Amino acid sequence: MDIKNNNFAFKEINERKQIMRNLEFVLREYIMGRPVISIEHDEEDPTFGVIIDAHRKLVYGHIELSDDQKLTSFMIDMEEITNNNDVSLEEYEELEPDELIGCAEDFIQDFCQEKLHFKKMTEWNGESYMIVFEAKDSALNLFLPNSGATIEINKQGFIISAVLFQSYYQLSYPDIQISAQDAKNILCQYPLVELGIFENSGEMKLAYYPKREYVAVRVDGQVVTADELLDEFVADAHAFEQVHVTESIESLLGITNDMHKIENDVGTYWYPSEDERNMEETEPTIKMEQIDALQQNYESNVEWKELEEELPLELLETKAKMFLEAAIGNIHEKYLLEEQLQDGDDFEVLTEEDLTEEERRFFEELEMMEEENEEDLDEEDEDNNFEPFTTFTFVRHYKGIRIEEYTIYVNVGIYTGVIRDCSIILPDETQLLNMKMDPVLSLEQADAIFKEHLQMKLARTINYDEEDEEVTVYGLNYVMDFSANGEIEKIDATTGEIQYIESDILKEGK
Numbered sequence: 001m002d003i004k005n006n007n008f009a010f011k012e013i014n015e016r017k018q019i020m021r022n023l024e025f026v027l028r029e030y031i032m033g034r035p036v037i038s039i040e041h042d043e044e045d046p047t048f049g050v051i052i053d054a055h056r057k058l059v060y061g062h063i064e065l066s067d068d069q070k071l072t073s074f075m076i077d078m079e080e081i082t083n084n085n086d087v088s089l090e091e092y093e094e095l096e097p098d099e100l101i102g103c104a105e106d107f108i109q110d111f112c113q114e115k116l117h118f119k120k121m122t123e124w125n126g127e128s129y130m131i132v133f134e135a136k137d138s139a140l141n142l143f144l145p146n147s148g149a150t151i152e153i154n155k156q157g158f159i160i161s162a163v164l165f166q167s168y169y170q171l172s173y174p175d176i177q178i179s180a181q182d183a184k185n186i187l188c189q190y191p192l193v194e195l196g197i198f199e200n201s202g203e204m205k206l207a208y209y210p211k212r213e214y215v216a217v218r219v220d221g222q223v224v225t226a227d228e229l230l231d232e233f234v235a236d237a238h239a240f241e242q243v244h245v246t247e248s249i250e251s252l253l254g255i256t257n258d259m260h261k262i263e264n265d266v267g268t269y270w271y272p273s274e275d276e277r278n279m280e281e282t283e284p285t286i287k288m289e290q291i292d293a294l295q296q297n298y299e300s301n302v303e304w305k306e307l308e309e310e311l312p313l314e315l316l317e318t319k320a321k322m323f324l325e326a327a328i329g330n331i332h333e334k335y336l337l338e339e340q341l342q343d344g345d346d347f348e349v350l351t352e353e354d355l356t357e358e359e360r361r362f363f364e365e366l367e368m369m370e371e372e373n374e375e376d377l378d379e380e381d382e383d384n385n386f387e388p389f390t391t392f393t394f395v396r397h398y399k400g401i402r403i404e405e406y407t408i409y410v411n412v413g414i415y416t417g418v419i420r421d422c423s424i425i426l427p428d429e430t431q432l433l434n435m436k437m438d439p440v441l442s443l444e445q446a447d448a449i450f451k452e453h454l455q456m457k458l459a460r461t462i463n464y465d466e467e468d469e470e471v472t473v474y475g476l477n478y479v480m481d482f483s484a485n486g487e488i489e490k491i492d493a494t495t496g497e498i499q500y501i502e503s504d505i506l507k508e509g510k
Contacts, residue, residue: 023063023071026110027051030159031060031076033087039063051076058084070166071111078160092156097121097129097507104131104151107159112166116148118509128154129506137171137474142460143509144169144474169472172463176219176476183217183456183478190214190223193450195443195493197403197435202428204435206401206493208446216477217456224477229461237336237395237402243325252323253286254302254418266290267297296327296424302416304387310414313340313390320392320410323419328426331394335408338393387413389420398432439493446491449498453488457481 028034036054051061060081064073082088095103101118108116116133124130134148147169152161178186193208216224259270267289271282289297317340324331389411396406411421456478463475482488486500 023049027063027074030107032078032081032089032092032156032158033085035060035081035085047072053084056084066166068166070113070164071162072164072166073162074111074159074164075161076159078154078158089154089156092158094155095157100129100153100155100157101131101507103157104133104149104153104159107151107162108133108149108164111162112149112164114148117143118507119143119148120505120509121507122504123506124152128152128160137460139173140458140460140476142458144171144460145462147472147474167472169474171460171474172476174219174476176458178217178219178221178478180456180458180478182221184451184454186217186221186223187214187456187480188451188454191443191447192454193443193446193491195401195439196490197398197401197432198405198490199427199431202431204427204431206435206437206439207490207499208441208443208450208493209404209490210450210488216461216479219458219476219478229477237338237393240321240332240337242330242332243321245322245326247319247322247326249288249298249323249326252319252326252419253288253298253300254416255286259285294426294428298323298327298419298422298424300418300420301386302418304413304416304418307415311417316390316412316414316417317392319417319419320394320412323422324394324408324410324424327422327424334396334398335394336397336402338395340390340392387415387418387420389413396427398427399437403427436494441491441493441496445496446493449491449496450488453482453485453498455481455483457483 024037024039027039028037031037031051037051037060038054039049039051042048042050047065047067049063049065050059051063052059058080059077061074061076063071063075066072078089101121105118112133114135117136119132119134121132122130129152131151131153132148133151134143134145136143147165149162149164151159153159190213192211192214194211196207196209197204198207199205212226214223215226216229218224255270258273260273262269262271262284267287269284269288270286271284283301285301287297287299291297317337321331321337324335328334392410392412394408394410396403396408406425406427408424409422410419412418413420459477459479460474461477461479463473482500485498486503489499489501491498
């Protein structure tokens with residue numbers, strides 16, 4: 001027996017238990033009704049814990065910890081608390097924004113070691129708000145993006161969820177060789193808008209949209225693209241040959257002869273034959289829904305098995321094309337296909353660093369909910385999860401002009417080739433045929449309007465250490481700023497009217 005190693009393991013377990021007890025004591029203060037709770041950590045993954053009622057087997061929420069046992073994620077199920085305790089949100093008054101910010105500040109002071117500053121408060125879902133705190137570069141008085149905490153809080157001041165940045169970072173201080181005006185002059189050497197089509201009250205119109213290719217200028221005067229700064233892959237879209245359909249939509253969705261078929265006014269549904277008697281209580285395996293003349297929804301949850309190798313990308317692309325051709329027809333005349341990411345750098349292998357704070361939080365909550373739901377499934381259903389898929393993006397165009405809002409995404413299972421999910425929304429072809437294709441406002445005029453409103457401001461932006469991607473390094477860039485009226489969404493090609501992106505920000509920090 002290795003006594004030394006056993007003592008070390010025993011000490012580590014005790015330290016982990018003490019951390020959990022401390023968390024239980026502090027987190028209880030932020031849970032409505034202050035129920036007595038305990039935290040059970042995952043034996044296989046000590047960074048994950050479940051918040052349970054200390055006296056009943058009720059799950060109130062989840063937490064995640066960093067490797068050094070700092071809180072990085074916290075989520076509470078308010079419905080579970082109100083349903084199983086003698087408490088109600090109606091008992092509490094709704095707080096003013098400043099009071100809610102104060103509640104969130106108390107939370108980060110308890111769990112974040114670094115001093116954070118209020119960045120912004122936004123409306124979230126009508127019932128709660130998102131409050132963002134970030135660290136600052138004190139020398140330049142600049143916020144450090146994704147460096148602090150994002151708190152979801154309800155109107156009564158209870159924390160619903162939180163994502164906390166608890167990692168180390170570095171600040172770089174390159175020589176600032178140009179001014180904000182210099183940066184604007186450099187960026188304005190490039191065309192910053194492009195022509196597009198949008199729908200307004202059933203009528204198709206031309207508008208100029210901001211290009212997303214050029215987004216910033218380094219302090220040494222070099223232009224920065226979206227790929228470099230935002231890790232956004234700007235995919236090229238290409239035309240393709242006419243598609244020959246050799247499989248039916250039913251076959252591509254994985255429908256077999258032994259399935260039971262039900263039709264109604266909305267669509268057609270297929271159930272496993274053994275579920276025929278319990279269809280009212282069972283979700284269909286496959287859905288084909290015709291919402292209206294211009295909208296169709298497809299979904300397939302047929303069984304799948306993980307194989308040693310995925311199907312070739314070319315085969316999956318062929319399946320996606322055949323499906324869309326069978327559903328719409330003549331897609332080679334109407335759509336461009338975006339190029340796929342190479343070297344396996346697909347959506348399934350995105351890292352946390354590739355996601356925004358909001359996206360990170362969404363996927364973490366989704367994963368937690370799935371894990372919680374799995375506990376209630378029968379053993380025979382535990383393996384009935386979603387097949388990994390590859391997404392093929394078809395961009396609608398008309399006479400060479402893209403119509404982004406009618407882009408179609410076809411998700412194809414990487415092991416089965418089954419069309420897993422697709423929502424098709426079509427433009428009104430009559431409106432396209434009748435629209436005026438000659439813009440009153442020229443590209444040069446729209447570009448000038450956009451550049452007139454454009455300002456540049458010095459900002460800290462996220463870079464990553466070339467030798468260690470886990471190390472966040474904050475660089476310095478001049479980024480686009482439209483603080484006067486808000487960010488420009490589009491410029492009407494007929495009237496020259498500027499439309500701004502609606503902001504849900506209620507308060508901003510300085």
